[in-house]
Amino acid sequence: MKVGFIGLGNVGGKLAGSLLRNGIDLMVHDLDAALVEGFVARGATASEDPGAMMRACQVVITCLPSPAASDAVVTQMIPHMGPGKTWMEMSTTDADEVIRLGAQVATTGGLAVECPVSGGCHRADTGNISIFAGGERAGVEHVLPLLRHLGRRILHTGPLGSASxxxxxxxxxxxxxxxxxxxxxxxxxxxxxxxxxxxxxxxxxxxxxxxxxxxxxxxxxxxxxxxxxxxxxxxxxxxxxxxxxxxxxxxxxxxxxxxxxxxxxxxxxxxxxxxxxxxxxxxxxGLSILADGFPTELVDTEPEEPGYEVTRG
The missing domain is CATH 1.10.1040.10 (N-(1-d-carboxylethyl)-l-norvaline Dehydrogenase; domain 2)
Structure with missing residues (x-):
C-alpha cells in the first residue's frame, strides 16, 4: 500500500515520521519545501500537489491547520478518487465539514475516515498517541494497520463526524x-x-x-x-x-x-x-512562576509498541 501524507507541521510531521520509521511506502506534500526535502532525505517521495498524490496512492492522510485548508486539499483530490482510494482526515477540524467532504468522497466510490489524535506532539513522535477513528466500521478496519503504526490506543467512536x-x-x-x-x-x-x-x-x-x-x-x-x-x-x-x-x-x-x-x-x-x-x-x-529541575521539552519515554483498539464497555 502506497500512502500519501499532506501536512508536515508540528503534529503531522511526527505522525508521518512514524509511518516512515515503520517501513511504509510514503509520499509527502507540504507548502514548506524544506519539510518535504527533509522527508525525501529520509526515504519518502515528494508529490507536486494533492491531486497527483491521490492518483499515485491508495490512502492519503491529511493533517492540516484549519477546515478551510482541508477543504482546499480534498477538493483537489476528489477528481482522482474512486473505488480503492481512501482519505484519512487526521486534522482537528469541524465535524460538519468532515461529513460534507466525506459525502463527496462517497459519491466517487472512495472511503473517508476521520482519525484525529490526542496526547501531545511528544507522543505523536513515538507512535504512542491516542487516535479517535470515526466512520463506517469497514473503513476503520481498512486503515487499522496504518493506525497501529500511528498511535497506541485507537477508539472507533462511531459514524463520520463523531471523532471530530x-x-x-x-x-x-x-x-x-x-x-x-x-x-x-x-x-x-x-x-x-x-x-x-x-x-x-x-x-x-x-x-x-x-x-x-x-x-x-x-x-x-x-x-x-x-x-x-x-x-x-x-x-x-x-x-x-x-x-x-x-x-x-x-x-x-x-x-x-x-x-x-x-x-x-x-x-x-x-x-x-x-x-x-x-x-x-x-x-x-509581579511573580515569577518558575522552578528548578523541570524539563524544557517533553520526551515520551514509553516504549513504542504496535497500537491496539480500545473497546467501549
Missing amino acids: KLKVMTNYLATVNLLSLCEALTTMKAAGIDLATTYEAIRISSGTSFVHETESQLILSGSRDVNFTMDLVQKDIGLFQKLADQGGVPLEISPLIIDIMSDGQRRYGIRAQSDRIIERLEEAT
Missing part, C-alpha cells in the same frame, strides 16, 4: 485544565509555597491530570513551548462552542476561555505558544 466532536471536546477540557493550573501555581507562589513542592502535591493528588504532568513542567522550566499555539486553541474552543450552540447548551466557561486566549494573543502574538498564557498572571502579580 470528541476531539474538540478533549481539547476544550485540556485548555480548561491549563488555565486552572496557571491560577493554582500562581496562587501557591503568592501564598509562599515552593513551586516544585506544589507541582508534586498536584501530581500525587486528586488534582493531577495529563496536562499538569506535561504542560506544568514546561511552564515551571520557563520553556513554555508545548508545540501548540494560541490560534489553534482558539480554533478548537470555537469548534466546541459551535457544538454547544447547535445543541442549545448555555456554556459559561467556554466563552471566558475564548476571552482569556484572545487577550493572550493581543499581548504575545496570534501564534504564541499556548503555555505563555501563564505570563498574564505573572504580569498581573
Whole structure:
C-alpha cells in the first residue's frame, strides 16, 4: 500500500515520521519545501500537489491547520478518487465539514475516515498517541494497520463526524485544565509555597491530570513551548462552542476561555505558544512562576509498541 501524507507541521510531521520509521511506502506534500526535502532525505517521495498524490496512492492522510485548508486539499483530490482510494482526515477540524467532504468522497466510490489524535506532539513522535477513528466500521478496519503504526490506543467512536466532536471536546477540557493550573501555581507562589513542592502535591493528588504532568513542567522550566499555539486553541474552543450552540447548551466557561486566549494573543502574538498564557498572571502579580529541575521539552519515554483498539464497555 502506497500512502500519501499532506501536512508536515508540528503534529503531522511526527505522525508521518512514524509511518516512515515503520517501513511504509510514503509520499509527502507540504507548502514548506524544506519539510518535504527533509522527508525525501529520509526515504519518502515528494508529490507536486494533492491531486497527483491521490492518483499515485491508495490512502492519503491529511493533517492540516484549519477546515478551510482541508477543504482546499480534498477538493483537489476528489477528481482522482474512486473505488480503492481512501482519505484519512487526521486534522482537528469541524465535524460538519468532515461529513460534507466525506459525502463527496462517497459519491466517487472512495472511503473517508476521520482519525484525529490526542496526547501531545511528544507522543505523536513515538507512535504512542491516542487516535479517535470515526466512520463506517469497514473503513476503520481498512486503515487499522496504518493506525497501529500511528498511535497506541485507537477508539472507533462511531459514524463520520463523531471523532471530530470528541476531539474538540478533549481539547476544550485540556485548555480548561491549563488555565486552572496557571491560577493554582500562581496562587501557591503568592501564598509562599515552593513551586516544585506544589507541582508534586498536584501530581500525587486528586488534582493531577495529563496536562499538569506535561504542560506544568514546561511552564515551571520557563520553556513554555508545548508545540501548540494560541490560534489553534482558539480554533478548537470555537469548534466546541459551535457544538454547544447547535445543541442549545448555555456554556459559561467556554466563552471566558475564548476571552482569556484572545487577550493572550493581543499581548504575545496570534501564534504564541499556548503555555505563555501563564505570563498574564505573572504580569498581573509581579511573580515569577518558575522552578528548578523541570524539563524544557517533553520526551515520551514509553516504549513504542504496535497500537491496539480500545473497546467501549
